[in-house]
Amino acid sequence: MTRYIRHAAAFCLLLLVALLVNATRVQVFDAEKYDDNPANRRRAIERFAEPRGDILVDGRPVTGSKDTGEQLRHERTYTNGPLYAPVTGFASQVYGTTFLEHAEDSVLSGTDPMLAPLPLWHDLTRSRSPGGDVVTTVRAAVQRAAHAGLDGKKGAVAALEPATGRILALVSTPSYDPERLSGTSRSVTDSWARLNGDPDKPMLNRALRQTYPPGSTFKVVTAAAALDSGEITDLDAPTRSPDPYTLPGTSTRLSNEVTGCTDASLRYAFRWSCNTVFAKLGADTGLDALVETAGKFGFNDPGIKVPSSVAASTFDTSMDRAQLALSAIGQYDTRATPLQMAMVAAAVANGGFVKAPHLVERTTTGSGTTVDSTATRTLHQAMGPGTALRLRELMTEVVEEGTGTNAAIPGVTVGGKTGTAQHGLGNSGTPYAWFISWAQKPGDGEPSVAVAVVVEDAAAARADISGGGSAAPIARAVMEAALSG
Amino acid sequence: MEVRVPPRRRGTELALIVVAVLLSVYGYCDVGLARTGSVPPGAAGYGAGLGVLALLAHLAVRLRAPYADPLLLPIAVLLNGLGLVLIYRLDLETPGDRAAPTQLVWSTIGVGLCVAVVVLLRDHRLLRRYAYLSVVAALVLMIVPIFFPAVNGARIWIRVGGFSIQPGEFAKILFAVFFASYLAANRTALATTGRTLGRFVQLPTGRVLGPVVAIWLLSVGVLVLERDLGTSLLFFGLFVVLLYVATGRTGWIAVGLLLAAAGAYAVGSLEPHVHSRVADWLHPFASIEAGRGPNQLAQSLFAFAAGGLLGTGLGLGHSILIGFAAKSDFILATAGEELGLAGLAAIFLLYALLVERGYRAGLALRDPFGRLLAVGLASIVALQVFVIAGGVTGLIPLTGMAMPFLAQGGSSVVTNWIIVALLIRLSDSARAHAPAGTESAGAQPQQEASP
Numbered sequence: 001m002t003r004y005i006r007h008a009a010a011f012c013l014l015l016l017v018a019l020l021v022n023a024t025r026v027q028v029f030d031a032e033k034y035d036d037n038p039a040n041r042r043r044a045i046e047r048f049a050e051p052r053g054d055i056l057v058d059g060r061p062v063t064g065s066k067d068t069g070e071q072l073r074h075e076r077t078y079t080n081g082p083l084y085a086p087v088t089g090f091a092s093q094v095y096g097t098t099f100l101e102h103a104e105d106s107v108l109s110g111t112d113p114m115l116a117p118l119p120l121w122h123d124l125t126r127s128r129s130p131g132g133d134v135v136t137t138v139r140a141a142v143q144r145a146a147h148a149g150l151d152g153k154k155g156a157v158a159a160l161e162p163a164t165g166r167i168l169a170l171v172s173t174p175s176y177d178p179e180r181l182s183g184t185s186r187s188v189t190d191s192w193a194r195l196n197g198d199p200d201k202p203m204l205n206r207a208l209r210q211t212y213p214p215g216s217t218f219k220v221v222t223a224a225a226a227l228d229s230g231e232i233t234d235l236d237a238p239t240r241s242p243d244p245y246t247l248p249g250t251s252t253r254l255s256n257e258v259t260g261c262t263d264a265s266l267r268y269a270f271r272w273s274c275n276t277v278f279a280k281l282g283a284d285t286g287l288d289a290l291v292e293t294a295g296k297f298g299f300n301d302p303g304i305k306v307p308s309s310v311a312a313s314t315f316d317t318s319m320d321r322a323q324l325a326l327s328a329i330g331q332y333d334t335r336a337t338p339l340q341m342a343m344v345a346a347a348v349a350n351g352g353f354v355k356a357p358h359l360v361e362r363t364t365t366g367s368g369t370t371v372d373s374t375a376t377r378t379l380h381q382a383m384g385p386g387t388a389l390r391l392r393e394l395m396t397e398v399v400e401e402g403t404g405t406n407a408a409i410p411g412v413t414v415g416g417k418t419g420t421a422q423h424g425l426g427n428s429g430t431p432y433a434w435f436i437s438w439a440q441k442p443g444d445g446e447p448s449v450a451v452a453v454v455v456e457d458a459a460a461a462r463a464d465i466s467g468g469g470s471a472a473p474i475a476r477a478v479m480e481a482a483l484s485g
Numbered sequence: 486m487e488v489r490v491p492p493r494r495r496g497t498e499l500a501l502i503v504v505a506v507l508l509s510v511y512g513y514c515d516v517g518l519a520r521t522g523s524v525p526p527g528a529a530g531y532g533a534g535l536g537v538l539a540l541l542a543h544l545a546v547r548l549r550a551p552y553a554d555p556l557l558l559p560i561a562v563l564l565n566g567l568g569l570v571l572i573y574r575l576d577l578e579t580p581g582d583r584a585a586p587t588q589l590v591w592s593t594i595g596v597g598l599c600v601a602v603v604v605l606l607r608d609h610r611l612l613r614r615y616a617y618l619s620v621v622a623a624l625v626l627m628i629v630p631i632f633f634p635a636v637n638g639a640r641i642w643i644r645v646g647g648f649s650i651q652p653g654e655f656a657k658i659l660f661a662v663f664f665a666s667y668l669a670a671n672r673t674a675l676a677t678t679g680r681t682l683g684r685f686v687q688l689p690t691g692r693v694l695g696p697v698v699a700i701w702l703l704s705v706g707v708l709v710l711e712r713d714l715g716t717s718l719l720f721f722g723l724f725v726v727l728l729y730v731a732t733g734r735t736g737w738i739a740v741g742l743l744l745a746a747a748g749a750y751a752v753g754s755l756e757p758h759v760h761s762r763v764a765d766w767l768h769p770f771a772s773i774e775a776g777r778g779p780n781q782l783a784q785s786l787f788a789f790a791a792g793g794l795l796g797t798g799l800g801l802g803h804s805i806l807i808g809f810a811a812k813s814d815f816i817l818a819t820a821g822e823e824l825g826l827a828g829l830a831a832i833f834l835l836y837a838l839l840v841e842r843g844y845r846a847g848l849a850l851r852d853p854f855g856r857l858l859a860v861g862l863a864s865i866v867a868l869q870v871f872v873i874a875g876g877v878t879g880l881i882p883l884t885g886m887a888m889p890f891l892a893q894g895g896s897s898v899v900t901n902w903i904i905v906a907l908l909i910r911l912s913d914s915a916r917a918h919a920p921a922g923t924e925s926a927g928a929q930p931q932q933e934a935s936p
């Protein structure tokens with residue numbers, strides 16, 4: 001019997017070995033597969049186990065954390081949620097993260113290895129650091145001025161520091177309170193459904209993610225292309241443009257809202273926003289030059305990140321001359337985000353250089369030690385310095401005695417360009433009112449703020465809607481706030 | 486030849502028990518420290534309780550089974566202590582449902598019965614007399630739950646008021662006694678009579694094989710009716726192992742495996758409960774893909790994976806996600822998550838050591854009944870561990886079964902303490918009568934041949 005007992009013992013040993021081998025498979029070799037399964041709640045539990053780091057505006061957190069003691073323990077809170085929603089986005093237990101909460105998630109949630117004093121050890125132990133903070137470039141006063149300026153109207157504002165690309169304000173209205181999406185309760189799903197069902201799309205970040213036809217504000221780009229390519233050499237020379245202008249190869253006639261555009265100079269046409277002059281100028285300058293210049297301003301670049309990703313602004317690369325003429329005045333398929341148009345204004349203000357726009361000044365550990373900081377970076381040189389100087393002159397005149405007088409700030413050099421963009425089927429939609437501008441304090445060597453404002457549905461009679469009427473006052477308030485800081 | 490007194494090693498046992506109690510108390514404190522940053526208030530009481538129980542059992546062994554294997558008791562104490570720690574730890578996640586205090590009461594009863602068995606049962610051969618009584622009692626115990634309502638799909642509980650026991654747990658000891666006794670008495674006939682089929686299989690006469698097969702079939706049938714698949718698998722395995730050890734016929738194993746395969750196939754395709762278990766085993770993530778979220782097996786695998794090599798640390802895992810059976814059938818997942826593969830391997834080795842000590846007693850004993858009983862009891866532990874640990878780690882289809890000593894469940898703890906008591910008794914006889922220096926020698930052909 002002894003032999004058989006030994007055999008049975010060997011069989012038990014075999015069972016043990018099978019258990020150990022299988023346990024090793026599950027716990028070591030296949031562990032990652034199981035850890036990564038989306039149905040595995042551990043990642044989420046870990047994620048919310050510690051309070052999230054904060055997003056700072058003017059050195060003060062605009063976010064917070066609330067300990068609920070539940071499984072997904074810490075919920076995000078927001079101070080002034082609707083005001084900063086386009087900057088922060090939301091961090092939801094149920095719906096994930098957006099915008100800075102998304103782009104800087106690894107810092108905020110503490111998983112970024114840079115946060116650990118000993119990154120290698122951190123990697124080995126899979127331990128987690130306390131969440132770090134994200135210091136933004138946003139200035140509260142500018143943000144508030146922009147939000148107040150839009151005053152509940154549908155629209156967006158983007159404000160930049162031209163020399164650095166720092167984003168001073170990023171506003172989209174109507175907005176929402178991201179705190180409503182924090183937590184796991186029923187009210188979160190209700191809020192989500194309501195926000196998504198709202199026809200005004202409060203969760204849409206119009207400043208970064210919505211593209212609009214830029215209308216006449218695009219004339220800055222067209223002018224830059226014409227000047228840089230040598231199509232125009234003298235701002236005051238007549239441009240030999242008819243009024244109305246028949247789009248090349250068609251019988252469509254383009255006219256103006258203002259008089260005096262026939263054969264007007266670029267200076268006059270820019271100041272009063274002559275469509276005929278700029279359409280012809282676009283067609284004459286040619287597709288290649290316009291595409292190139294638009295591209296240098298940032299159009300057709302889907303990779304812009306601030307670090308939230310920005311919708312690509314578009315300028316068609318293959319068009320006939322009629323389409324090109326329309327595109328040159330910011331119509332046809334030309335579309336731009338408010339941030340993109342702020343970049344256009346900033347390029348003029350900054351001697352032609354487009355600085356990479358960015359929202360994050362630096363990231364720090366929870367105790368305030370800097371982990372990473374965003375360096376100022378030039379994206380492109382959109383135009384020659386001479387062209388920039390001449391465009392600065394043209395834009396200043398728009399505010400001084402053209403369509404943009406509503407943006408004037410006493411004692412301050414302000415340059416601007418209005419835009420009123422037709423859209424919808426047969427231009428049936430309420431036009432978008434645009435205004436892009438920059439402002440320079442007396443004594444400063446260069447403008448310190450550039451702004452783009454778009455108002456979707458200025459609650460005014462259609463004829464009254466114009467960049468100068470609806471959008472310029474908002475831009476002025478934003479610039480004033482930026483200059484007074 | 487000089488006659489030497491065989492070593493008793495009671496001091497070793499005591500030292501190991503102290504280590505086992507300290508380890509358990511350490512685990513208990515560790516949970517508290519991880520969760521609240523302070524030593525839990527009950528730590529002293531818990532340590533004292535476990536210590537007193539262990540000491541009582543040790544005293545009983547010291548007085549009444551002085552030659553017993555010194556590893557059996559410490560292993561049982563450590564596993565039971567660890568089980569209490571794990572249950573206490575899971576209790577923290579379910580404030581309304583505390584299982585650890587009840588488990589401590591059951592552990593006390595278990596140790597009490599263990600002491601009683603060690604003290605009262607002076608010679609294991611006494612059990613042989615009660616072989617038929619055992620089997621009748623076992624069958625009654627197994628049939629009774631049919632008249633009680635099902636709990637979570639299985640009719641394996643007897644509930645009176647708030648008090649519930651699982652009679653099938655006790656039945657397995659009784660069956661081991663019966664099988665051991667019957668096979669010891671009939672093994673020659675089983676091995677040598679009857680017709681030969683092929684080279685390996687030798688069918689004994691129906692007169693010899695009939696009763697045991699009938700009883701076995703009956704018990705498995707009842708278990709299938711009660712949907713207690715784990716236990717029916719256990720009985721099957723126990724029967725085949727003992728039959729093999731008693732007769733030495735490899736053919737029995739072949740027949741056993743064939744029958745098992747046929748039975749498993751039949752039950753697996755006919756019984757929806759079993760069918761779904763098999764489906765879960767083959768596709769643990771099917772419910773996730775279907776959008777119904779992870780099932781218990783998937784949650785269990787997640788828990789094991791989360792533990793990795795070294796575990797998250799006691800109190801820091803999330804195995805409570807497994808749901809209602811986290812403290813019972815799936816307790817091993819908590820061990821796997823919080824102690825890691827290292828801790829899990831240690832636990833497996835403790836069981837392996839327990840089984841090995843049982844087998845060693847079987848080898849050293851001289852009477853076939855004792856040998857078969859020791860092998861049977863050790864195999865019960867081994868099969869239980871394999872069936873449930875294999876189930877929760879996805880090695881084999883999941884069948885409800887308690888991890889010996891670790892899992893919540895009074896009947897299980899009590900039964901396993903009785904098994905340990907019987908193994909202590911068996912190893913005491915084995916070592917007391919073994920020639921000095923040859924504790925594990927198994928060469929006593931004369932005694933063996935004539936039961």
